Amino acid sequence: MRKPLLVTDFLDRARRHYADEEAVLATDGTRYTYGELGERADRFSAALQARGVEKGDRVAVLDPNTHYHLEAAYGTMGIGAIHTPLNYRLTPDDFSYMLSDAGVDAIYADAEYAGKVQAVREDVPTTTFLTDDPSAVDGDWESIEDALADADPNGVERPEMEEDDVITINYTSGTTGDPKGVCRTHRAETLHAYLITIHQEITDDDVYLWTLPMFHVNGWGHIYAITGMGARHVCTRGVDVDEVFERIRGEDVSYFCAAPTVLNMLGDHYDEHGGATAGDNDVRVATAGAAPPEATIRTVEETFGWDLKHVYGATETGPLVTTSDAKRHFDADADGRFAVKKTQGIGYLGTDVRVVDEDGADVPADGETIGEIVVRGNQVMDRYWNKPDATEEAFSERLDGYYHMGDLAVVDGNGFVSIQDRKKDIIISGGENISSIELEDTLFEHDVVSDVAVIPVPDDQWGETPKAFVVPESGDPNDAGATEEELREFVRERVATYKTPGEVEFVSALPTTATGKIQKYELREREWDEEDRMVGEG
Structure with missing residues (x-):
C-alpha cells in the first residue's frame, strides 16, 4: 500500500491525538494547545486564500522562534503553498534578492524585522504584507491578528497534494555568491523528520527549547518532528544564555539544539554564575556546524550532566545525514567517548554517506586519506530554485547522483567520518596540507582561548600559512591573558x-x-583583499 507522505500529516496527527495538550509556550507567555495551534494555522490558511494565495505560490516568513512562525508554516503548507523562511539577520538587499528570486506572493514578518522588508518593498513582487504589530512598522502592513480574526477556519480549501511537490524553499547562507534556494518536497521533509525522530529519540513527552532558528532548514526539521509527536514547543526570540537556563529549569526542557559556539557561551555563563542545569527532565542537546572541542563535550556531559549528540549535514541535505551517537562504539563513562563524539559519525538510517577522491572512488578507510563527503538519501533536496547548472554541479562533480557536501574528510574502519576541512578552507603551505580544525582544536586546549578560527593567509615564502583569530576568555583583545x-x-x-x-x-x-x-x-576576504585570488601558491 502506498500513502503519500505529506507534511500536513504532522499537525493533523497532533490535533487528532493531543488536541487538549499544551503545544506551544509563546515568547509572551501565552500557552496554546494543539487544538488552538491547529485552528490558528487554519485561520492563517484561510487568510492567505482570501488574499489570492494558491497552491505552489511562495509565502515568506521572517520571524524569530515565535508561535507565529509555526502558524505561518503550517498555514502556508496547509494550502499547498511553499513555505519560504528567511534569515532575520540578513540585510534589506539580501531580502530584496531572495523575495524576488523566489517570486514571493505574501510575507509575514515580525515587527522587529519588518522594516528591512519595508526598505525594499518597491523592489519585490510581494503583494501581501502581514505583521504582528503594524504600528511599529512604517508603511502599509496588515495586522496578522486582525487577519486571523476575520478568517473562517472552516472555510479552508485544502488542495490535492503529491509527495513530490515542492513545499519549502530554504535559502543557503550565501557564504559564496548569491544565496541559493534549496527546494524540498513533502517526501524529503517527511522522511527527514522521521529520521530525526528516531536518531534524536523524540517522544511525546519531550519539551523542546527553540534556540535553533526555525528558519534554518525548518529548524532542522523540528517544526515537523516535535509537532507530529505531540511534544511541547518552548519558543524564544534568540539565544540568551540566562533565558536558556531559566527555560530548561522552569519548563523542564528535555531537548534542544545548539552550535558549539552556543555551548561555549553556556559554559562561560555557568562558570560565572553556576546554578542548576536541568529541571525534572534529563537533558539532551544536539550540536552541529563544527566538531565540538573535547573541552566543550566534557563541560556539557560532565559538568551539566546532559547527553550530547553530534550531528552533521547541510541545508541541501535536510540537513541531518550523520550522527556520532553510536553507543556501541564507546563506553558511556570513559574518556574514549570524546574521540568518537567529536567525529561527524555514521550515516542516518537509509542514508548513503561516502568519502571519495577526485575520481569518485571511495578513499581507503584508514582514518588518514582525505576525500570529499558525498551523500545520497531521501532527505536530500530536490533541486536549487531556478538554478539548473548549480544543481547539476552539486550532484555530479565527483560522483553522479550524490550531493557533494564540499567538506574534506577521512573515514575509519567502522565507517565514522571525520571532517578535516572545507575544500575552500584547506591550507596548503609549501605543498603540505594543513587542517585548520586540528589547529583550532589545539588552541581550544589553552586556558585563555574562548573561541577560535584558523584560515589560510598569503605568505611570500610558503604561498599561504595558517593564521588564528582568537577570542580570549577575558573578552578583551587588549588583555588576553597570553601573548601571540x-x-x-x-x-x-x-x-x-x-x-x-x-x-x-x-x-x-x-x-x-x-x-x-x-x-x-569574512575573515578570508579581509586577509586576501589585495590578492588576485583567494588561494596561495603553496
Missing part, C-alpha cells in the same frame, strides 16, 4: 612545526551565522 608568541609556542609543542600559525590575532568576536557557524569567508 605564547599561543604559537603552545601549538608548536603539540603539532608538527610546519603547521604552527604564522600569526595570532586577538579579537572580541568572530563573524557567525544565525546558527552560530563561524563565517570564515
Whole structure:
C-alpha cells in the first residue's frame, strides 16, 4: 500500500491525538494547545486564500522562534503553498534578492524585522504584507491578528497534494555568491523528520527549547518532528544564555539544539554564575556546524550532566545525514567517548554517506586519506530554485547522483567520518596540507582561548600559512591573558612545526551565522583583499 507522505500529516496527527495538550509556550507567555495551534494555522490558511494565495505560490516568513512562525508554516503548507523562511539577520538587499528570486506572493514578518522588508518593498513582487504589530512598522502592513480574526477556519480549501511537490524553499547562507534556494518536497521533509525522530529519540513527552532558528532548514526539521509527536514547543526570540537556563529549569526542557559556539557561551555563563542545569527532565542537546572541542563535550556531559549528540549535514541535505551517537562504539563513562563524539559519525538510517577522491572512488578507510563527503538519501533536496547548472554541479562533480557536501574528510574502519576541512578552507603551505580544525582544536586546549578560527593567509615564502583569530576568555583583545608568541609556542609543542600559525590575532568576536557557524569567508576576504585570488601558491 502506498500513502503519500505529506507534511500536513504532522499537525493533523497532533490535533487528532493531543488536541487538549499544551503545544506551544509563546515568547509572551501565552500557552496554546494543539487544538488552538491547529485552528490558528487554519485561520492563517484561510487568510492567505482570501488574499489570492494558491497552491505552489511562495509565502515568506521572517520571524524569530515565535508561535507565529509555526502558524505561518503550517498555514502556508496547509494550502499547498511553499513555505519560504528567511534569515532575520540578513540585510534589506539580501531580502530584496531572495523575495524576488523566489517570486514571493505574501510575507509575514515580525515587527522587529519588518522594516528591512519595508526598505525594499518597491523592489519585490510581494503583494501581501502581514505583521504582528503594524504600528511599529512604517508603511502599509496588515495586522496578522486582525487577519486571523476575520478568517473562517472552516472555510479552508485544502488542495490535492503529491509527495513530490515542492513545499519549502530554504535559502543557503550565501557564504559564496548569491544565496541559493534549496527546494524540498513533502517526501524529503517527511522522511527527514522521521529520521530525526528516531536518531534524536523524540517522544511525546519531550519539551523542546527553540534556540535553533526555525528558519534554518525548518529548524532542522523540528517544526515537523516535535509537532507530529505531540511534544511541547518552548519558543524564544534568540539565544540568551540566562533565558536558556531559566527555560530548561522552569519548563523542564528535555531537548534542544545548539552550535558549539552556543555551548561555549553556556559554559562561560555557568562558570560565572553556576546554578542548576536541568529541571525534572534529563537533558539532551544536539550540536552541529563544527566538531565540538573535547573541552566543550566534557563541560556539557560532565559538568551539566546532559547527553550530547553530534550531528552533521547541510541545508541541501535536510540537513541531518550523520550522527556520532553510536553507543556501541564507546563506553558511556570513559574518556574514549570524546574521540568518537567529536567525529561527524555514521550515516542516518537509509542514508548513503561516502568519502571519495577526485575520481569518485571511495578513499581507503584508514582514518588518514582525505576525500570529499558525498551523500545520497531521501532527505536530500530536490533541486536549487531556478538554478539548473548549480544543481547539476552539486550532484555530479565527483560522483553522479550524490550531493557533494564540499567538506574534506577521512573515514575509519567502522565507517565514522571525520571532517578535516572545507575544500575552500584547506591550507596548503609549501605543498603540505594543513587542517585548520586540528589547529583550532589545539588552541581550544589553552586556558585563555574562548573561541577560535584558523584560515589560510598569503605568505611570500610558503604561498599561504595558517593564521588564528582568537577570542580570549577575558573578552578583551587588549588583555588576553597570553601573548601571540605564547599561543604559537603552545601549538608548536603539540603539532608538527610546519603547521604552527604564522600569526595570532586577538579579537572580541568572530563573524557567525544565525546558527552560530563561524563565517570564515569574512575573515578570508579581509586577509586576501589585495590578492588576485583567494588561494596561495603553496
